Amino acid sequence: FNSSQKTKNLTGKTVLITAGPTYEAIDPVRFIGNHSSGKMGFSIAQEAANRGAKVILISGPSSQQIHHQNIEIHRVTSAKEMYEQVFNYYENVDIAIASAAVADYAPKEIAKEKIKKNDDSLTIELVKNPDILKTMGDKKDKQFLVGFALETQNEEENAKGKLQKKNLDMIVLNSLREEGAGFKNDTNKIKIFTKTEMKEFTLKSKDEVATDILNCIEEQILK
Ligand code: CTP
Ligand code: CA
Numbered sequence: 001f002n003s004s005q006k007t008k009n010l011t012g013k014t015v016l017i018t019a020g021p022t023y024e025a026i027d028p029v030r031f032i033g034n035h036s037s038g039k040m041g042f043s044i045a046q047e048a049a050n051r052g053a054k055v056i057l058i059s060g061p062s063s064q065q066i067h068h069q070n071i072e073i074h075r076v077t078s079a080k081e082m083y084e085q086v087f088n089y090y091e092n093v094d095i096a097i098a099s100a101a102v103a104d105y106a107p108k109e110i111a112k113e114k115i116k117k118n119d120d121s122l123t124i125e126l127v128k129n130p131d132i133l134k135t136m137g138d139k140k141d142k143q144f145l146v147g148f149a150l151e152t153q154n155e156e157e158n159a160k161g162k163l164q165k166k167n168l169d170m171i172v173l174n175s176l177r178e179e180g181a182g183f184k185n186d187t188n189k190i191k192i193f194t195k196t197e198m199k200e201f202t203l204k205s206k207d208e209v210a211t212d213i214l215n216c217i218e219e220q221i222l223k
Helices: 039-050 079-092 132-138 155-165 206-221
Strands: 014-019 024-027 030-032 054-059 071-075 095-098 105-107 126-128 144-151 170-175 190-193 198-200
Touching: 014 039, 014 079, 024 105, 030 105, 039 054, 039 071, 039 095, 039 206, 054 079, 079 132, 095 132, 095 206, 132 144, 144 155, 144 206, 155 170, 155 190, 170 206, 190 206
Parallel strands: 014 054, 014 095, 054 071, 095 144, 144 170
Antiparallel strands: 024 030, 105 126, 170 190, 190 198
16 A cells, blocks of 8 residues: 555545444344444544545444434444345445444344243344345445454454455454454554555554545555
């Protein structure tokens, strides 16, 4: 990456961003979820909008708020709902960034009534959710496609594997190993991979990380 090249101009581009966790219902009052705050995706949305892009932000349950004339936000709950919203828009976007922490599995059946604690053990059968990003990769046409990877072991190898398997143009590896990095914090430590390059960044605020990510994307699409 040549980091001296900073145009900060996305005027005329449409950017689709997924953010936050997904919640997968077990019964009317319970769900399977994760600790994603949505902050990373919202920071990217804000920065892309500030650079003049039209932003379509599709977010799972998150307390984050965002107001910008260039940003259209669609709030969803489950992975299936996120999938449906994404493919309402995907065809017509220039850049897609998948920062959502999508639940990998959902309960096979949602109990109609609140489950009572009758037995000493309870088994809930889970089935795999659709892989939203992999499907975007399979359907890729003109879009510049960016994924995230959250790994606790063999992180570089796994991130590069996802870049290839999901047909991405770029992947952002989130280092959980670093103190202060990850889901609940306001900071992240990232490495960005394309098929041919790698760039490592220091621990920064999620707003600054969003700037780094969009600088790298701009550099690649202007090549
Ligand atoms: N992702 C997605 N839909 C899913 C699962 C993941 O769009 N059902 C996206 C995430 O938004 C992220 C990327 O895929 O950009 C990688 O997610 P991650 O959880 O790291 O990888 P998985 O492919 O789910 O594999 P695993 O959890 O087994 O490492
Ligand atoms: Ca996963």
